Amino acid sequence: MFISTFDLFKIGIGPSSSHTMGPMVAANLFRKAADDYLLRSPDAKSFRLRCTLKGSLAYTGKGHATDLAVLLGVHGHTPEKLVDLDVTEIAGKLKSQHALNTHGTLSFLPDTDIIFDYGPALPEHPNGMIFELIDETGAAVLKKTYFSIGGGFLNTPDEITSLRAPIRVHSAATYPYPFDSAKSMLEMASSSHLSIASMKRENELVHRSADELNTHLDKIWHAMSTSVVRGLSASGKLPGSLGIERRARQLHTRLRRDPDKTNVNDWLCSYAMAVSEENGAGHMVVTAPTNGAAGVIPSLLYYAVHHHEATAEDVRTFLLTAAAIGGLIKHKSSISGAEVGCQGEVGSASAMAAAGFCAIQGGTPAQVEHAAEMALEHHLGMTCDPVAGLVQVPCIERNGFGAVKAFTAASLALLGEGKHFMPLDNCIAAMKQTGLEMSEKFKETSLGGLAISYTEC
Numbered sequence: 001m002f003i004s005t006f007d008l009f010k011i012g013i014g015p016s017s018s019h020t021m022g023p024m025v026a027a028n029l030f031r032k033a034a035d036d037y038l039l040r041s042p043d044a045k046s047f048r049l050r051c052t053l054k055g056s057l058a059y060t061g062k063g064h065a066t067d068l069a070v071l072l073g074v075h076g077h078t079p080e081k082l083v084d085l086d087v088t089e090i091a092g093k094l095k096s097q098h099a100l101n102t103h104g105t106l107s108f109l110p111d112t113d114i115i116f117d118y119g120p121a122l123p124e125h126p127n128g129m130i131f132e133l134i135d136e137t138g139a140a141v142l143k144k145t146y147f148s149i150g151g152g153f154l155n156t157p158d159e160i161t162s163l164r165a166p167i168r169v170h171s172a173a174t175y176p177y178p179f180d181s182a183k184s185m186l187e188m189a190s191s192s193h194l195s196i197a198s199m200k201r202e203n204e205l206v207h208r209s210a211d212e213l214n215t216h217l218d219k220i221w222h223a224m225s226t227s228v229v230r231g232l233s234a235s236g237k238l239p240g241s242l243g244i245e246r247r248a249r250q251l252h253t254r255l256r257r258d259p260d261k262t263n264v265n266d267w268l269c270s271y272a273m274a275v276s277e278e279n280g281a282g283h284m285v286v287t288a289p290t291n292g293a294a295g296v297i298p299s300l301l302y303y304a305v306h307h308h309e310a311t312a313e314d315v316r317t318f319l320l321t322a323a324a325i326g327g328l329i330k331h332k333s334s335i336s337g338a339e340v341g342c343q344g345e346v347g348s349a350s351a352m353a354a355a356g357f358c359a360i361q362g363g364t365p366a367q368v369e370h371a372a373e374m375a376l377e378h379h380l381g382m383t384c385d386p387v388a389g390l391v392q393v394p395c396i397e398r399n400g401f402g403a404v405k406a407f408t409a410a411s412l413a414l415l416g417e418g419k420h421f422m423p424l425d426n427c428i429a430a431m432k433q434t435g436l437e438m439s440e441k442f443k444e445t446s447l448g449g450l451a452i453s454y455t456e457c
Helices: 017-040 066-074 087-094 157-162 182-192 196-204 210-233 248-257 264-280 296-307 312-332 346-360 365-377 395-415 424-437
Strands: 011-013 047-053 114-116 128-134 140-150 153-155 284-286
Touching: 011 017, 011 210, 017 047, 017 066, 017 128, 017 140, 017 153, 047 066, 066 087, 066 114, 140 157, 153 157, 182 196, 182 312, 182 365, 182 424, 196 312, 196 346, 210 248, 210 264, 210 284, 210 296, 210 312, 248 264, 264 284, 264 296, 264 395, 296 312, 296 346, 296 395, 312 346, 312 365, 312 424, 346 365, 346 395, 365 395, 365 424
Parallel strands: 047 114
Antiparallel strands: 011 284, 047 128, 128 140, 140 153
């Protein structure tokens, strides 16, 4: 089993990898398919695109800017190309630009061609999208269904029913250390006398040179660091109906004013909340492993670099170790809040961050595995219940607490020898089973929990 570090860590925009980035990519793919269809049609007349959002995408789509993502995608935009642009301004202009091509044969009216279907979700996954190319008679001449399964990943119906996780993974045959469980990971580390990061690095080198790998890792860290810095310098209200004020800048200013009265929790929360506020604003973040949990890993990395003088190589070790743990979780369970709740988002991110921080503090593979297990274990059962469908309450603070738990788990693991009762594999299995048994109301639909404890005036 092999899931690349760069499948888990992708640079894009907020507020959601599954509800914003995934739908934007899907819309872009369908637009290309529609263009191909028109090229093959000798009597191309008048067609329009239609998108039907199902399940969680319908219930929290407005709050997660899913409609804007679809609009941007059908007009040819992708998340990575929007990183340094004003997305709100671009989307505003596109809303009145109904023609998608110069011939005027293809159109898209977002107010009527994006349908929020609040009926039953598609059976394969709660984040389903149905795209159609409609001709003059109202008939669908081209139809494709996509599922946004978390972290910006997409599956088609055939893929999602034939895959176990569901996630596309590369065959183990060509990789030197193809661990597909925490148990096999520790066994390979023991027999090879390599760290988890070193084994992950060797696997990545199958596809790229050492220089390319380091360049990509450094690019991911630069993006993460930039999102922290931007979040710490920004003020004002976040978009949406809640009127949430940014707090990271004010918190960080107070910490710097009197550093002797601070502790690690204070710094971690300020850094994690800074990134989460950037995500809530729809700005650039790195899926780590999702947008909703994008603040946890950057928080610990930023703390390691600016408070522990971590080196560039330490950062790479952190990211590779975190990716190894994240790959196991995604392969054996899920990182989608719509599928298993927030335990799959912030819980996974906390486990990944704990493992990475433990590794750069000199932790053995056994200690790293223990750190990841503790961090994930203490997120089990966490629901995904965004108020008003926005990735703001409770998500921003939850990222801070996820970072604190990651640091605590790493610290506790380093005080032991890596021996513990509950293996990481069992904890991941428990997380998956808990998610399966969790009510749909608590899985990113805003139909339960905190989401219904607030009434807009």
